[in-house]
Amino acid sequence: MERVVDIETDNLFLAVHRGFLTVTSGDEERGRIPLEDIGALIVHAHGTTWSTSVFTRLSDRGIPVVICGTNHAPSAMVWPLEGHHLQGARMRAQLAGSRPLAKQLWAKVIKAKIRMQGHILDRNGQEAGAFELLARKVRSGDPDNIEAQAARRYWKALFGAGFSRDRDAAGINSLLNYGYTVLRAIVSRAICAAGLHPTVGIFHANRANAFALADDLMEPYRPLVDQLVLDLVHAGQSEVDSATKQALTAIATLDLPGPSGLSPLSVQVQRFVHSLAVSFETRVAALEFPKPPIPANAVVDAGDA
Template structure:
């Protein structure tokens, strides 16, 4: 399984050499086997990419993220066909049972709230606030109609910041860091969704007409606390420095618990999506679902 995350800045050209990514800067040259690469994140707006390389990156299901001047991901390249049984898988997805989707969404939100509570415990937040999240987790209903997710989020973020904090405040560097980490994670999930032959724009809960990755927007929820934990425990001192961005990217190698074992986030995404497919194929057998847990999560040894 591919594992390497390549971050590109201050580079002259990226090209293909045999089955390797060839990186050039002046007279310097580096080659990385394509089979090792999970994702390629390009922050250099002057870097040249050859068309031949782009085609091979797509064939290898390598996630390619292009960033703008603010360093935040602006675009990504995904393959047109990522799975040998894509047509069959897509037809099955379009016929997923509404009841099974509802159960899945309920479990996703419960797991997200649980993982948020674990992040709070890591930071020694007062137990009364942690208990409020545990209570909300048990109260998540069909499609979360009473919005326990939003209630939990308010308690969660207000436990770390003052009452004036708002996730939409773009002037706060903590939000910039969270948004960057979420964007990389969201793209990684989208890449794996396509590689599994699923339609990324057909979500379970998220159904935005302008969102090409509704399903990724669903599946990111229980994994957001991985990004949260790092940003809260190692807050940025300046706006998205290169060093800090690299650390956020490397959170794809953080470890979480899934299926009773510790796995990297990259591997957990793969297992999570595979279990989701098995769940629907078995007409909603909940025993087949494997959701990532923040229990025993490791985000610093990167």
């Protein structure tokens, strides 16, 4: 199972030796992880140093390296130049994608996000009926900004009337930042593996954003991070530390139901991004979205697996 590896201790040295990522402090080895087990590498710590082989060997395997700022949000990412064997053809199809197709794709993404938000609210005993109605109102390109209308209701219902989403704030917001950083790395790797370019988004188009497509495609999965953060808050944990990081990086292994049965989120993301690549090639907006996770105490019928 691929792991999201987080470097949070200051002044460590990272290198690659015989198929392992090694982590040392001075002359003492602090740990080693097989490269084949790594899904993404996230670095928060100050004074981290590394050999060039870390970037080259991870890039060879399509593994993104995310460097975070003090607010636990990504400030830089190393993205492999080569991915899928059809990368050239798929990137050309992506670049040639029409504006109407992009608007159709974005509408589908927003509908899926709003429905997932409704599921999370319902799971936590909140009124969620309006979210299905909002999802149905989303038109091509979301010109009415239904996404923002849903967000205004969602944040207050989930975290309380006094909560507001602020990337620079501590507490719940810092936990959300970190969870989204993990999610962004997972989606970025899937984009590379599918032969698409992360800068060319279907909605986000900020010239300074090199990962606009990743920001687009992580939207339907964000509410799953929100649920993990809410669980941490209910457990009395509201700051980013080793324990909360471990809980949030575990989202990669969260099982989601789909046409092929249950599969980890990291695998489902790959299928979702692949469906986007096919949509660009066929010029038909047909996406495979995540379904809500099955509660741990639910009884699953064999026909649903």
